[in-house]
Amino acid sequence: MRLLFVTSPLVGHVFPLVSTAWAAAAAGHDVVVATAGDAVGAARGAGLAVVDLTGGQNPMARFRAQAPAPPPVTGEGTAEAMVAHLFGTCSVDMAAAAVALAADWRPDCIVHSALDGAGPMAARTHKIPLVRHTFAMGETAPAMIDGVWRMLEPLRREHGVDDDSVEPLAVVDPGPRSLRESTPDRVAACRFVPFNGGGELPDWLYRGSGPRLCVTLGTVVPWTSGADTFRTLLDAAAGLDAEVVVANGHADLSALGALPPNVRVAGYVPLSALLPTCAAVVHHGGPGSAANALAVGIPQLALPHMADQFDISAALDRRGIGLVQHPQQATVDSLRRDMALLLDDPGLRERAGEVAEENAALPPVADMVAGLVGRVAAR
Structure with a gap:
């Protein structure tokens, strides 16, 4: 056929x-x-x-x-x-x-x-x-x-x-x-089944002794909203007891200036390789980011901007495997609070694991x- x-x-x-x-x-x-x-x-x-x-x-x-x-x-x-x-x-x-x-x-x-x-x-x-x-x-x-x-x-x-x-x-x-x-x-x-393209993996990917938090906004949101959305997220990540990896693809973050010491800007790393090394992920509510996270069973914080990102974010919230904030209402304090919750709340992690098992079955x-x-x- x-x-x-x-x-x-x-x-x-x-x-x-x-x-x-x-x-x-x-x-x-x-x-x-x-x-x-x-x-x-x-x-x-x-x-x-x-x-x-x-x-x-x-x-x-x-x-x-x-x-x-x-x-x-x-x-x-x-x-x-x-x-x-x-x-x-x-x-x-x-x-x-x-x-x-x-x-x-x-x-x-x-x-x-x-x-x-x-x-x-x-x-x-x-x-x-x-x-x-x-x-x-x-x-x-x-x-x-x-x-x-x-x-x-x-x-x-x-x-x-x-x-x-x-x-x-x-x-x-x-x-x-x-x-x-x-x-x-x-x-x-x-x-x-996650697929995010191939690519050479960085030598730091499988190293690290503490929890890791991934931040990604896909490819379209950086164009529609600019680097300011990253700025608020990374200001919120400062001081977290975690390594924060920014999977920014080809988005230019140079205008953000100096970043917190616990933040690593990774450029393009396939999420299918990165997310299994992470304890949680912050993203834009995009289907690829959300589905990759649920497949490996980690909690998610979604900031929907457009299209079906609103519906996807609502589904994560309903199932109890993610938190949701509107990007125009999010503050450094509210984001830092939810990032810490992603890393610390056993209920979020347990339910995320259940969804991963459901997918595998x-x-x-x-x-x-x-x-x-x-x-x-x-x-």
């Missing part, structure tokens, strides 16, 4: 699909990833065959050039509108090439990341079974998915696609069920892929 994976042009949108793509390839299916921008390198680095849908252009960079300093997100409504516009714009850039690729390669199934509209456009144009792949922390808000689809309306009219919604045949949703408020029948559940990704292929074949 031929499986075409289409993802939004962000590294964090490729990573959740990698284990599924690997499992499909290992089962003997033909797998191709279609994406753009930084995600092309991420897919290639994962050992997957990849097609660049924009011929080397970066839709995210183009969007950022048009909106170099977006306003801070103040709530879920503005977040949904901004995210739908961002990923709708990227989908428009990619959709025509995705339609052409599907016409040439003729996949039996298209699997798309939740905020991608190019994959659904290709699937609906050619009447190919469509599967949505979540970010491993539950379904993305329908308003954002619908907003992306609406931005493709001119291209849909051009190709005779009159579907007002983009409901898939199935939804691949890795990770523990106890964090979901509901589980629709079409969900294909499986274990969440879920069906392997290979079993989920076999079932998914069966559904597509029956269709």
Whole structure:
């Protein structure tokens, strides 16, 4: 069977699909990833065959050039509108090439990341079974998915696609069920397997005698909110009886000046390697960060900024494995208090361990892929 994976042009949108793509390839299916921008390198680095849908252009960079300093997100409504516009714009850039690729390669199934509209456009144009792949922390808000689809309306009219919604045949949703408020029948559940890319690990990673706290804000938040969010977090970390490792990726923190002596700026370190060495993590509510933490059973402090980060943060709070603060209301004192709680509260750690065990007990990704292929074949 031929499986075409289409993802939004962000590294964090490729990573959740990698284990599924690997499992499909290992089962003997033909797998191709279609994406753009930084995600092309991420897919290639994962050992997957990849097609660049924009011929080397970066839709995210183009969007950022048009909106170099977006306003801070103040709530879920503005977040949904901004995210739908961002990923709708990227989908428009990619959709025509995705339609052409599907016409040439003729996949039996298209699997798309939740905020991608190019994959659904290709699937609906050619009447190919469509599967949505979540970010491993539950379904993305329908308003954002619908907003992306609406931005493709001119291209849909051009190709005779009159579907007002983009409901898939199935939804691949890795990770523990106890964090979901509901589980629709079409969900294909499986274990969440962390993947954050490869890379040479630093020599300090497995050293250290005390507890370690990871701080990460992903790739998008440093752009939307700037280095000030890191500043407040690192001021709060000063004086903690812990080593604080800042996984800042490519974000430039030089403007922050001198940092507390217990803080280590690590740049890019795969979370799948870093988090098992940590006692807790502070993050932006992103699905990759949250899912990686729950897989290794450590408590989390989430500061949601946009998109599904609000829903993810609420799920962590409901399950009792994380704490939540709004970044615009957080202070040095409130953050330091919650960081200390992450490190010291045995209840948080016990419940986080329960969720990790729940995840480990879920069906392997290979079993989920076999079932998914069966559904597509029956269709």
